Amino acid sequence: MKTKLTLVGLFVSSLVLAGAPMRPDKDNLVDFALPIVGTDSAFELSNGNLYPAISLPWGAHTWSPQTAGNDTGWFYVYGHHKIHGFRQTHQPSPWIGDYGQFSMMPGVDIKNPTDGGRASWFSHKTETAKPHYYSVYLADYDVTVELAPTCDAAILRLTYPETDKADFVVDAFGGGSITSIDEKKGVVEGWGRNRNFFVMAVDHPFVSARVEGVLGILRFPKLKKGEQVNVRVASSFVSLDQARVNLRQVQGKDFDAVAAAGRKAWNEALGRVAIETEDVDRARMFYTCLYRAMLFPRRHFDTDANGKPVHRSPHNNEVTAGRYYGGTGFWDTFRSLFPLLNCLYPEMNKEMTEGLTNCYKEGGWLPEWSAPGFRGCMIGNNSASVVADAFLTGAAKGEDAATLWEAVVHGANNSHPRITSQGRAAVKEYIKYGYVPRDVINESTARTLEYAYDDWCILMFGRMLGRPASELDVYARRCQNWRNVFNKDVGLACGRKKDGTWDPKFNPYRWGGDFTEGNSLHYTWSVFHDIAGLIDAMGGAQAFNDRLDSVFSLPPVFDATPYGGVIHEIREMQIMGFGQYAHGNQPIQHMPYLYDWSGEPWKTQKWVNEIMRRLYHPTPDGYCGDEDNGQTSAWYVWGSLGMYPVCPGSGEYALGAPQLASATLTLGPNKLTIKAVLADGSPMKDVDATPYVQRVTLNGQTVDRNYVTRAELVKGGTLSFTMGPKPNLTRGTTAAAAPYSFSREKK
Numbered sequence: 001m002k003t004k005l006t007l008v009g010l011f012v013s014s015l016v017l018a019g020a021p022m023r024p025d026k027d028n029l030v031d032f033a034l035p036i037v038g039t040d041s042a043f044e045l046s047n048g049n050l051y052p053a054i055s056l057p058w059g060a061h062t063w064s065p066q067t068a069g070n071d072t073g074w075f076y077v078y079g080h081h082k083i084h085g086f087r088q089t090h091q092p093s094p095w096i097g098d099y100g101q102f103s104m105m106p107g108v109d110i111k112n113p114t115d116g117g118r119a120s121w122f123s124h125k126t127e128t129a130k131p132h133y134y135s136v137y138l139a140d141y142d143v144t145v146e147l148a149p150t151c152d153a154a155i156l157r158l159t160y161p162e163t164d165k166a167d168f169v170v171d172a173f174g175g176g177s178i179t180s181i182d183e184k185k186g187v188v189e190g191w192g193r194n195r196n197f198f199v200m201a202v203d204h205p206f207v208s209a210r211v212e213g214v215l216g217i218l219r220f221p222k223l224k225k226g227e228q229v230n231v232r233v234a235s236s237f238v239s240l241d242q243a244r245v246n247l248r249q250v251q252g253k254d255f256d257a258v259a260a261a262g263r264k265a266w267n268e269a270l271g272r273v274a275i276e277t278e279d280v281d282r283a284r285m286f287y288t289c290l291y292r293a294m295l296f297p298r299r300h301f302d303t304d305a306n307g308k309p310v311h312r313s314p315h316n317n318e319v320t321a322g323r324y325y326g327g328t329g330f331w332d333t334f335r336s337l338f339p340l341l342n343c344l345y346p347e348m349n350k351e352m353t354e355g356l357t358n359c360y361k362e363g364g365w366l367p368e369w370s371a372p373g374f375r376g377c378m379i380g381n382n383s384a385s386v387v388a389d390a391f392l393t394g395a396a397k398g399e400d401a402a403t404l405w406e407a408v409v410h411g412a413n414n415s416h417p418r419i420t421s422q423g424r425a426a427v428k429e430y431i432k433y434g435y436v437p438r439d440v441i442n443e444s445t446a447r448t449l450e451y452a453y454d455d456w457c458i459l460m461f462g463r464m465l466g467r468p469a470s471e472l473d474v475y476a477r478r479c480q481n482w483r484n485v486f487n488k489d490v491g492l493a494c495g496r497k498k499d500g501t502w503d504p505k506f507n508p509y510r511w512g513g514d515f516t517e518g519n520s521l522h523y524t525w526s527v528f529h530d531i532a533g534l535i536d537a538m539g540g541a542q543a544f545n546d547r548l549d550s551v552f553s554l555p556p557v558f559d560a561t562p563y564g565g566v567i568h569e570i571r572e573m574q575i576m577g578f579g580q581y582a583h584g585n586q587p588i589q590h591m592p593y594l595y596d597w598s599g600e601p602w603k604t605q606k607w608v609n610e611i612m613r614r615l616y617h618p619t620p621d622g623y624c625g626d627e628d629n630g631q632t633s634a635w636y637v638w639g640s641l642g643m644y645p646v647c648p649g650s651g652e653y654a655l656g657a658p659q660l661a662s663a664t665l666t667l668g669p670n671k672l673t674i675k676a677v678l679a680d681g682s683p684m685k686d687v688d689a690t691p692y693v694q695r696v697t698l699n700g701q702t703v704d705r706n707y708v709t710r711a712e713l714v715k716g717g718t719l720s721f722t723m724g725p726k727p728n729l730t731r732g733t734t735a736a737a738a739p740y741s742f743s744r745e746k747k
């Protein structure tokens with residue numbers, strides 16, 4: 001599917017010099033971010049499971065065209081032919097579903113206003129989707145719809161044909177309500193699902209208006225051909241009054257001004273990284289991924305009439321001062337999304353950390369899967385990683401720390417009474433046995449591995465806060481619990497019963513059971529904080545490397561028995577041509593970087609390049625599984641930059657190989673340029689031909705190790721990689737070159 005797109009359009013938006021790589025212009029970066037990527041997905045096979053999210057960076061509300069009925073999670077699918085409406089959405093994933101949604105749909109003489117009945121044929125050839133602007137031609141009605149968002153509001157500009165039957169449908173969805181229509185003023189108010197209060201102000205009066213169930217059907221006076229109707233719409237989970245406050249974001253502003261402001265906001269946010277590359281597809285994929293990394297977790301708060309943040313708590317339903325963020329699953333996003341935000345957008349993570357504090361105060365727990373309240377989904381207690389990385393990278397600091405320390409300790413030592421993904425399920429047994437026994441709960445080995453890493457995160461956070469050894473020793477001990485599920489007889493993590501016996505029917509290809517959406521070959525590597533310890537346990541670097549190699553070379557066979565059928569993540573592993581390596585799901589996404597610990601970093605460089613080249617494309621089927629709220633996109637951003645945060649909380653980034661000729665990061669007051677050059681010092685032209693790192697320097701000093709630290713990068717300067725066609729078999733091969741491991745800490 002990879003297409004070499006013509007450069008014609010891009011000459012407009014890029015600075016192209018003869019013999020030099022393309023440099024996307026800072027005022028046009030948003031044109032490289034393609035919301036349509038990843039929208040060609042279905043229940044049984046995910047190529048991203050994305051909808052075109054039209055939003056500001058971290059906007060409270062997102063807008064999307066809808067090509068299916070109201071009650072499917074796959075509400076925009078690239079292959080569909082009809083548009084059913086323009087929806088305000090907060091959906092983090094089709095598996096979780098939406099909340100607070102409502103939609104709008106213009107038409108002419110709409111006979112059947114239901115979500116199916118009002119749908120109109122459209123073509124992608126008449127569709128423009130950008131992060132800050134969407135437009136499409138509704139063929140059945142001869143109406144063009146344009147949409148531009150702000151943080152809490154949007155403008156729709158509707159261009160109708162000449163008609164006296166111009167209609168506009170407001171759909172509050174089941175569970176919502178339309179509470180009032182002012183025909184003279186052209187104002188509609190109500191709420192969508194979950195009491196998301198909305199207000200719409202139309203710049204034309206209505207000649208008729210009626211409410212049928214949750215549908216409002218409005219008709220405008222006779223319109224001239226090409227006459228435009230502007231609908232200004234805002235919403236709030238706090239109150240209708242607050243929705244009216246939010247409407248000020250678009251009142252008195254015309255459509256083009258709002259779209260231009262959105263364009264500027266995205267260009268500034270995307271501009272934290274300025275890149276050079278000869279490959280327009282890579283430029284598109286890079287900014288598409290960076291855009292996806294700036295949507296979740298989303299704001300779940302408003303700015304009140306006095307300019308102060310305020311939110312309605314999903315936990316106690318009270319309106320409370322302060323910020324709140326929601327709509328993310330930490331099981332996915334602790335890995336590389338939050339470290340990316342901590343690196344590039346620390347001011348956002350500071351706010352998100354304030355949101356975590358409020359969540360704990362109001363709900364009694366940190367979230368693990370939030371939508372926007374606690375949801376039972378996945379496993380682990382990875383909020384500890386999100387908190388630890390925010391503080392250890394310096395994004396968060398100050399007075400929240402004491403509350404969040406209390407919160408992570410609470411989460412690490414308690415099970416939620418109802419929701420198994422909150423706190424730690426089977427924590428009593430985890431503490432008693434040193435692992436989660438398989439005869440107590442499912443996904444036992446995966447839980448043990450993640451709890452042990454989360455214990456290490458708590459240890460790091462506690463050390464930073466200067467907590468006494470008497471408090472921290474327990475976490476220093478528990479973070480080694482991964483050893484208790486490592487079965488030396490098979491050299492992999494296995495399920496284990498209370499009596500200490502291993503799963504007698506262990507099968508490394510079996511998905512689920514003792515693991516979560518993966519098998520033992522995927523999960524054994526989840527010892528993020530002690531890879532050197534894992535190498536020792538496997539019998540040394542050679543055995544470790546052989547095992548890593550085997551993941552890529554084994555056939556993609558699987559046993560889906562515990563799931564009772566093939567889940568889409570299994571299918572995505574099977575069809576991608578990477579053997580047992582399953583990039584379409586999270587547990588193994590850090591694994592290609594582990595050769596950095598075992599003396600063969602060139603294999604990391606090879607596989608990272610292969611994964612980015614073969615599994616990411618700026619096309620509707622461009623992802624290789626669920627994108628998952630920025631995680632799989634953040635992976636690509638890190639990969640492009642030549643590094644990856646294998647162990648969030650360590651402050652280190654394991655080195656891969658940069659895929660772009662250069663990338664200049666704005667890190668606070670400083671700028672860091674990551675350069676890829678050839679042996680003669682000229683810019684790298686084709687990373688696929690020269691994927692191997694020959695030499696690394698930071699501000700002129702040779703870097704022999706396979707990692708850099710955040711502390712050294714934030715000082716700015718130049719991180720330079722000399723690239724070549726053949727591996728350098730001597731660089732980064734010593735034990736001293738390896739990144740952090742707990743068992744190598746100097747005592």
Ligand code: CA
Pocket residue numbers: 332584585586626628
């Ligand atoms: Ca996933």
